[in-house]
Amino acid sequence: MNHVIGYQCTTCQRIYPRDITFLTCPDCGVEGILEVLYDYDAVASHVSRERLRDDSTPSIWRYLPLLPINGTMIEDTLRVGMTPLYQARSFQKHTGLHHLYIKDDGVNPTMSLKDRASVLAVVDARERGYDTICCSSTGNAASSLAGNAARCGCRSVIFVPKRAPMGKLAQLIYFGATLVRVDGDYHDAFSLSQKAIERYGWYNRNAAINPVMVEGKKTVAFEIVEQLQFTAPDYVYVSVGDGCTIAGVYKGFRESHRLGLIERIPKLIGVQSSGCDPFVRAWKEEKPLQPQKEMTLADSIAVGVPRNPQKAMNAVKASSGSWVSVSDALILEAMRRLGQDEGIFAEPAAGAAFAGAMLHQSIPGATPEDTVVVIATGNGLKDTKTALDAVSEPHLIKNDLSEFIAFYHNETQRRKHD
């Protein structure tokens, strides 16, 4: 038995009981994204600072009382979550900050934060009696669903846009998913997957639609709270595509606050690439989101038509946060510095959040003393082609010491100027 008491429509605010079978509000249609409501007084008797300190569960299942599942199958899953939080002692110099932390979610089982949502989706699907799960994705949700489904004996059917990088496709094919490569962009992949789900009655893992996905993603905030000894950071940088991740991060901090684990909610900074930044523009112009082209190397956040803008907009607003755009050039620089300064291999969408933090001083009210957490949402091994763009291709030299000496001299000079 879990502590869910119902669902609330984020558009019309109507509340529904816990036993509904629809995914979105019937009154509002696809715009009516639901949010899971819990009996927090009941949760509080299971989740407290003391209880968490004594709990050695090395995964997101340590937050089971705050998740919308019964938990009968959690023994069978991949180990997701409890990823490290590092102080970025060298990288923080490039931001002018003294207390910058990296939450490295690139070390999850399929190497992205998406595992937090996928593992929960798979358990939820199994508890509800489904054997096939479907999603559309720019890549990470897909490979993540494929891996987590494989582990739990579920089938997965995955729709990807044409430009999804091969590294990510390799991962999901390897995990045995049925791959549907759609000749079009993310929007096309998404709408075809919706039709197929309706036709075949599969479990729907589309993050913007299924309220359970935000519930998985919120666990990253619980971990940050614990890893900072139950103090809230001042700011958290999150890269944004569809907006589901930042919505989850916000919900995690809000619930931590509700349960007395932290005294206040950090300001959330949503980071997008200037090649595709519908949220940033809508926020600046105070207008609804406009569809945008997807022109950035940060493929995981190249979402021209976000599916669930409301929850993300609200997360930033309610936390008194802000939105920033970063150029692809700054993303590459952030990736290179993260690698060389901290030994963290970030994919471009993760690098974007760090590029955002490099501009921290431009946020009104920001100071060098702020405690800032940046979430590294995905691992660079997923897209080594772009990683090489951020640095330089390797040289080939002959088996000859004098050639080596010349090469090494050049290399040392180059690094000095870096």
Ligand SMILES: *Cc1c(COP(=O)(O)O)cnc(C)c1O
């Ligand atoms: C999905 C993803 C994001 C953004 O998450 P949204 O929910 O689409 O906003 C950021 N970084 C990486 C690596 C991702 O895979």
Ligand SMILES: [Zn+2]
């Ligand atoms: Zn509604």
